[in-house]
Amino acid sequence: MPKNYDPSTVEPQLVEKWIDAGCYQRSKGVGDCTVTIPPPNVTGILHMGHAMDDTIQDAIVRYNRMRGRSTRWIIGCDHAGISTQTKVDKKLKSEGKSRLEMGREQFVDACWDWTHEYGGTIVKQIKRMGCSGDFADQKFTLDKDYAWAVRKVFCDWYHDGLIYRGKRIVNWCPSCNTAISDDEAEYKDETGHLWYLQYPLKEPVNGIDHITVATTRPETMLGDTGIAVSADDEYASQFVGATVVLPIVGREIPVFSDWHVDAGFGTGFVKVTPAHDPNDYAMGQAHDLPQVNIFDENAVVVDGYGEFSGMGRDEARDAVVAWFEGHGLLEKVEEHEHSVMHCYRCDTKLEPWLSEQWFVAVDKLKGPATEVVKSGAVRFHPERWEQTYLTWMDNLKDWCISRQLWWGHRIPVFTCPDCGWEDACMDDVDVCPVCGSRHVTQDPDVLDTWFSSQLWPFATQGWPLHEEEMEGHYPTKVLVTARDIIALWVARMVMSSLYFTDRIPFDDVVIYATILAKDGSRMSKSKGNGVDPMILIEKYGADAMRHNLLTLMTNNQDVKFDAEFKEVKGEDGKKVKVFEKSPRTEQAKGFVTKIWNASRFLLMNMDGYEPGAPVAETAEDAWMLSRLAKMVAQDTEWMEGYQLGDYARETQAFFWGELCDWYIELCKGRLQSDDPAVRLGAQRNLVFVLDASLRLLHPGMPFVTEAVWDQMPVSALDLAEFDGDEDAAQHDGRFLMEAAWPDPEALAQYVNDEAEYDFDLARRLIAGVRSIRARYRLSPRQVLDVDVKAAPYDAQRLLAQGDFVRSVGCVGELLVGTGEEVGKPAGSVTIVDPAFEAYVKVGDLVDFAAEKKRLEKDLAKAEKELNGTKKTLANPGFLAKAAPEVVATKTARVDELEETVKRLAAQLADLA
Structure with a gap:
């Protein structure tokens, strides 16, 4: 093995080796683990959410592959209707071209050209991460067979009465010129205004000749068809039944009461514009109000409104306000904070x-999709996301599925203008089947991207043309995704799968935490706080990035990523933020290095090694084998339950803290023994434990574990896997990713609770002595006498391990007692443990007076900084002006200082 491990060289080479050997292709086995990747946009690049999602999926797939289960990880991309069309539009514009001039057919060809040239970058990046999906069988939502499936779903639902065309309020983007779903709209808080406009009454009411409405959108008053009030508003209710003459337009509109109105908002009178507000639309439907659309698709005022026609909505707003002000009808203007939808x-x-637009009627679909979650057929992890799903289902409205685009699945509805025939057809229609006319036209719109992606779990597996491909792979095992598409995607997959396959699409749904910036804000390019996973891979290696992401997994809703940035001058001379480092990922890289170095040390000490079963010849052997058996059982449980954060954190703690820091250190003497039997016993145990540990670590850290395992001699695990056939068990030509996961039941024979208890008791005592040496700057080889007071049970066990404690802990005289015969000697420092109290005699080796002064000085300094930092954080002026990352840093510093003060105070108390 090379002295240093270079991930930038090893990782790409291993990816190619795995792919060339066919390791990523679907495997056969007992049980099934089929996973479909949430298809990233074909236009996209990897971001931290993708990196987290794909790391989790790969760990699950690799684990199940090692368990001997049939595995299939389906990789592919979504055609990304709006995103792709927007990018191609921009490219054409830069070339002086227009899609409207090109026509639909040529524009779609241009989208395909763009996709072939620029799309799929994210798939290459996912591959570089070490994700073991079947890249030889990639799927695309515009593939021929997939398009056939999409068309079948539309036609079947159309003929079953679940798809209909209707005129309704949608979220419209005047720039993209298409409808946007409610779930895709981004809300941004903005400071706007509340304009108070006076509307004259046709006839005075109780001597009052006008009412005043408050609105954030005065331009839409051109489309007002009613005035609503709350029945709870005594003053406003007196006008119910009256008629208002709409200024500018002259339209007579009624005043009525409706539950939608908040009596405490504005003036209590709400202008109702059914064609330009969802709540107004609902009120208009309930009170039979006309629907007057004042804007065209570009948000420009349509003809019929005099000087206002042809104005954009912002221009129209200013003009309408000016008109009201000029006619003495603008009562007042107030600043108003409100949330505005953006594309x-x-x-x-x-x-x-x-x-x-075209809609899916969801009433018949949501009942079964709700029941499978309530019954536990589909399980959410963490469980709390189940309620999010159910709440959304309870409030689900018909789904707008049409988009005014050219790139995507064109709606397969054909119409004959000559006789009025209309139908949804699986094949294109040129001639009307009723009257023979050749004037048949197809609907110009395409389907919402989420409509096609709802079929992803089964349309990628041959449905409906080759349903035999689904045998043994459907339902899929688990879906890993983000919480923000539980409604957009997860629920719709459940609804469509139940309808068309009569089966759930997956057994489990794993929702991972959202990765936030260090200060807790959302990562974004505009803020300059986003982290490119490819930079992390380049700087630290894929294993380090993957392991760090897994250790971040908790049951929390969000996690903070500790990226640090520096400012540099950009090409335009302006300062820009660039990524500098991630301390946690750096620590994960340190763990990668630890795995390599520890393994290299062991493999350099294999002279005379022969494969054989591990044997507990010493106390540390019994402890290590028992700890390994329990780690295997626990990791297996965590992986089965998708608790990958616990798996990653605790397996690292085991490998570094127990195997490396203790067991390997304790075995070094035996590895150098002149007795071949002693040396061989240690070698067999170490190879066995290292092999098992590499197998445990592999799902999360596939590269370094594979690179080490390739150099490993045959272990007892290999022999067990191949029924003792040593030739077949050789690692030449084999890959760790296809080796067997350690069998918890087979390793259960090594569980020894008593040996663990005894060893841990001695280990904690030794660790305490070492800590005191470090605290008082004593040499690690300084022999110290120790007195221990413990209960009889623990005292007996410590006495039995006296030689071990003295040898490993550099302890001279060791006195162990159970009562008053053991007191705190002068010149000693105390170790407090739940099982014992130990007194380490440092005597003249430590100047206690000087040490006390040093501790008092350090304590005073820490307390001063702590109080100052707390005072700063309590200052409203500081909190209002300071950058979020500065506040976050100071908050974290408070936690550090409080821990320091606590530790220093405890040391002073001990000296006293």
């Missing part, structure tokens, strides 16, 4: 707009 692609403010 998630182009950031344009969305327009609630009445338009004709």
Whole structure:
């Protein structure tokens, strides 16, 4: 093995070796683990959410592959309708071209060209991460067979009465010129205004000749068809039944009461514009109000409104306000904080707009999809996300599935203008089947991307043309995804799968935590706090990034990523933030190095090694084998329950803290023994434990474990896997990723609770003595006498391990007692443990007076800084002006200082 491990060289080479050997292709076995990747946009690049998602999926797939189960990880991309069309539009614009001039057919060809040239970058990046999906059988939501499945779903639902065309309010993007779903709209808080406009009454009411409405959108008053009040508002209710003459337009509109109105908002009178607000639309439906659409698809005022026609919505707003002010009808203007919907692609403010669209009627679909979650057939991890799913289902409304785009699955509805025939057809129709006309046209819209991606679990596996491919692989085992698409995607997959396959799409849904910036804010390019996973891989290696991400997994909703940035001058001379480091990922890289170095040390000491079963010849052997058996059992349980954070953190603690820091150190003498039998016993145990540990670590850290395992001699695990056939068990030509996961039941024979208890007792005492040496700057080889007071049971066990404690702990005289015969000697420092109290005699080796002064000085300094930092954080002025990352740093510093003060105070108390 080379002295240093270089991930930048090893990792890409291993990816190619695994793929060339066919390791990523679907495997056969007992039980099934089929996983479908949440298809990333074909236009996308890897971000931290992808990296977390894909790391979790790969760990699950690798684990199940090692368990001998049939595995299939389906990789592919979504055609990303809006995103791709937007990118191609921009490219054409830069070339002086327009899609409207090109026509639909040529534009779609241009989208395909763009996809072939620029798409799929993210798949290459996922591959570089070490994700073991079947890249030889990639799927795309516009593949021929997939498109056939999408068309079948539409046609079947159309003929079953679940798809219909209707005129309703949608979220419209005037820039992309398409509808956007409610779930895809991004809400941004903005400071706007509340304009108070006076509307004249046709006839005075109780001597009052006008009412005043408060609105954040005065431009839409051109489309007002009613005024609503709350029945709880005594003053406003007196006007119910009256008629208002709408300024500018002259339209007479009624005043009515409705439950939608909040009596405490504004003036209590709400202008109702059914074509431009969802709540207004609902009120308009309930009170039979006309629906007047004042904007075209570009949010420009349509003809018929005089000087306002042809104005964009912002221009129209200013003009309407000016008109009211000029006519003495603008009562007042107030600042108003409100949330405004934006397009998630182009950031344009969305327009609630009445338009004709295609919808899926969900009433027949949501019942079964709700029941499978309530019954536990589909399980959420963490469990709390089940309620999010059920709540959304309870409030689910018909789903708008049409998008005014050219790139995507075109809606297969054909119409004959000559006789009025209309139908959804699996094949394109050129001639009307009723009247023979050749004027048949196809609906120009395409389907919402989520409509096609809802079929992903089964359409990627041959449905409906080759359903035999699904045998043994459906339902899939687990879906790993983010919480923000539980409604957009997870629920819709459940609904469509139940309808078309009569089966759930997956057994489990794992929702991972959202990765936030260090200060707790959302990562974004505009803020300059986003982290490119490929930079992390380049700097630290894929294993380090993957392991760090897994250790971040908890049951919390969000986790903070500790990226640090520095400012540099950009090409335009302006300062920009660039990634500098991630301390946690750096620590994970240190763990990768530890695995390599520890393994290299062991493999350099294998002279005379012969494969054989491990034997507990010493106390540390019995302890280590028992700890290993329990670690295997615990890791197996965690992996089965998708608790990958616990798995990653605790396996590292075991490997580094128990195997490396203790067991390997304790075996070094035996490895150098002149007695071949002693040396061979240690070698067999170490190879066995190292092999098992590499297998445990492999799902999360596939590269370094594979690279080490390739150099390993045959272990007892290999022999067990191949029924003792040593030739077949050789690692030449074999890969760790295809080796067997350690069998918890087979290793249970090594569990020895008594040996663990005894060894841990001695280990804690030795660790305490070492800690005192470090605290008082004594040489690690300084022999110290120790007195121990313990209960009879523990005292007896410590006495039995006296030679071990003296040898390993560099302890001279060891006195162990159970009562008053053991007191705190002068010149000693105390170790407090739940099982014992030990007094380490440092005597003249430590100047206690000087040490006390040093501790008092350090304590005073820490307390001063702690109080100052707390005072700063309590200052409202500081909190208002300081950057979030500065506040986060100071908050973290408070935690550090409080721990320091506590530790120093305890040391002073001990000296006293």
